[in-house]
Each structure stands twice: as structure tokens, then as C-alpha cells.
Amino acid sequence: MLFTEEHQKLRATVSRFIDEEINPHVDAWEEAEIFPARELFKKMGALGLLGITKPTEHGGAGLDYSYSVAFAEELGHCNCGAIPMAIGVQTDMATPALARYGSEELKREFLAPTIQGEMVASIGVSEPGAGSDVAGVKTTAVKDGDDYVINGTKMWITNGMQSDWICLLANTNDDKPHVNKSLILVPMKTKGVSRAKKLKKIGMWSSDTAQLFFDNVRVPQRYRIGEEGAGFMMQMQQFQEERLFGSASTLKGLERAVQQTIEYTRDRQAFGMSILDNQSVHFRLAELQSEIEALRALVYRTCEMYVANPDDMESLKLASMCKLKAGRLSRVVTDACLQYWGGMGYTWDNPISRNFRDSRLISIGGGADEVMLGIICKMMGILPRKKKTS
Secondary structure, three states, X not given: OOOOHHXXXXXXXXXXXXXXXXXXXHHHHHHHOOOOHHHHHXXXXXXXXXXOOOOHHHOOOOOOHHHHHXXXXXXXXXXXXXXXXXXXXXHHHOOHHHHHHOOHHHHHHHHHHHHOOOOOEEEEOOEOOEOOOHHHOOOEEEEEOOEEEXXXXXXXXXXXXXXXXXXXXXXXXXXXXXXXXXXXXXXXXXXXXXXXEEOOOOOOOOOOEEEEEEEEEEEEHHHEEOOOOEHHHHHHHHHHHHHHHHHHHHHHHHHHHHHHHHHHHHHOEEOOEEHHHOHHHHHHHHHHHHHHHHHHHHHHHHHHHHHHOOOOHHHHHHHHHHHHHHHHHHHHHHHHHHHHHHHHHHOOOOHHHHHHHHHHHHHOOOOOHXXXXXXXXXXXXXXXXXXXXX
């Protein structure tokens, strides 16, 4: 992928912003288990960082997705995984369908202020009984006059304690699971919406994650994105960008883990030599760095194909491969690096242990590894057909 001077300027802006506005506060935000999303997003909105691929008429930059990948990769410069994830929800998970299929009225009311950082967004797909199984969503939105009345529960919602609105996937009819769902924008201050609790997680501490309840929540039908019943299809498209964005955002964090481990093991002595001088260590670190570069190449190739044709099914397959490889490689890299830090790697405040904890989510969120493998197998034509039960 050929990056232009404009790509490099974007990278420099993001890197400088992280150095000045994020990394100095990460430790405090991690300890508090939340970060000031509205304050941070307002600053990012002023720099034009929250609408890179969004339409110019609503405050976006109107650039192609290669700029979003460059942005995501540079977010890996953050000293945690939580903030890039929360930003990605705002830019590439809750808003793509709104930008692509939403009415002009909805874009003015929700997309424009979200791009400016005046609103915080969440994506509401997962439920206690339906995580990676999107077809199993049980939340309902029933028509009543000009409104929808929404009932259900959403789980593991990033930005959920702070968001102003949520892009909610709900069943709007009794048809088959793939054609009975719609995406509906729900303002979080609407009567009947309750933020049940902030979930305590293994990692990604500074990003708030909530369980939400919707009890007879009434919103106008005009808050639906696109056609009724097209929600599953639109969410699958949003997942494609989410998976590519998430994969790109892992790269620099993994490289940082390798580099920090090189520096630590070079200074750490055992049995009369540095840990790094052991062949098993420096060979393994070289191998891990090679794997990171291979993932970067896959991300770039997938991005090129997606930019050339967003509807190309090959890019969908490759995005699933990116997500699968990013999750598994993150686990391998951080586990191997932590091992070389020895007892220091097992301490809570160590940067390697934070990377280890944060990266474990990548193989789960946005579709588990097994779901990615299922998608890849289906597109390779090797997924067994389900047997019909009598």
C-alpha cells in the first residue's frame, strides 16, 4: 500500500496527539477504570480525527479507507489497548451504517455532532445470550403508531456508561433471523434506558464497558437506519470495517512489546550473560517481529481491496483473516514477551502485563476466532452444511 504525504501528515498528527493528550493520562485512567470520553473526543473532533472517511457535508474529511487504516495503526502508539478500542467504536463501529444508509435528518442529528466529538457513540449488538451469534439477538422493537417500543438487554457495550446514543440492533418482525433485524438509533437519555452496571474486566480497564437494559423504550421510527429488516446486512458491513480497524490498531502495540522486551532482556543478566544473548530469545523475538510484519502486509492488502471495491467478497474473507491473525498473534507475542521479563512481567503495573491483559480481548470481541474461521471456511467452500432436523 502506497502511503502519500497526506497519510504521513495524518500519522504525525495522531502520534503527536497521543503523546500530548493520551499517554500522559493513561495510568490514571486505567486506575479509574474509565477515561473522559467526551473531553477527549471533543479535542479529536477539533483536529478532524473522528470523521476521516465520513461525508464532508456532515463534517467529515471524505477520504478513502486507507486513511482510516493509517489512523488505526497510529493509535497503536497508545500505552494501552482500551483507548484505541473506544475511539474505534466512535469512528468505525457505531457510525459506518449511519453514514452509508442513514437519512439526511439522522446524519444531521447524530452523525455530525459525533464527528465533531460533541456526542459519544456506542454499538449495541451483543447480548448475554448472543455475542458472536448475531442472528441470536433477542432485543425487540415493536411498532406502535409512529414509534418503536424497544425491550431487551445489551451486554459488553464499549463507551456504554458515557455514550449519548447507541446504534442498536433489534428484531423488528418475526421473519427469519437474517431479515428480521433493523438498526435503530436510541438516545441514551430516553425514558426506559438504564445503564445497569459498569463491567469489571481482565484488561482494557480505561474503557468503560456496560450492561444496558431497555424497558419499553419509545423512539420514533425515523430513528431507524435504512430499510426495515436490513439491519443484519448493515451490521455485517460494519463488522468488516471494525475487524480491519481493530487489526491495524494492534500492530504498533505488538511492536512496542517486542522492542520493550529487547531493551529489558539486553540489560537483564542471568548465568553470566544477558537474557537477550540466548539464541532461543533473540531468535524468537526475530520470529515474532517477522509475524507482525506479515500481519501488516495482510492488513494493507485487505485495505487496498476494500478501497477498490467495498462490496468485494474477497475483502470480507481477508478482513476475517486479519481479525483471526491479529487475535492469535497478539496472544502469542504478549505471552512470549512476558515470559522473558520473568517475575517482573507478572507484576500488575508492568507495561508487558497490561499489553498481555488487553490483547486477550482481540480473539473474542467483534467476532470470536471460531466465527472468523467459520466465515473463512464458508468462503473457501469447505464449511459443512447444517443438517436439517426433522
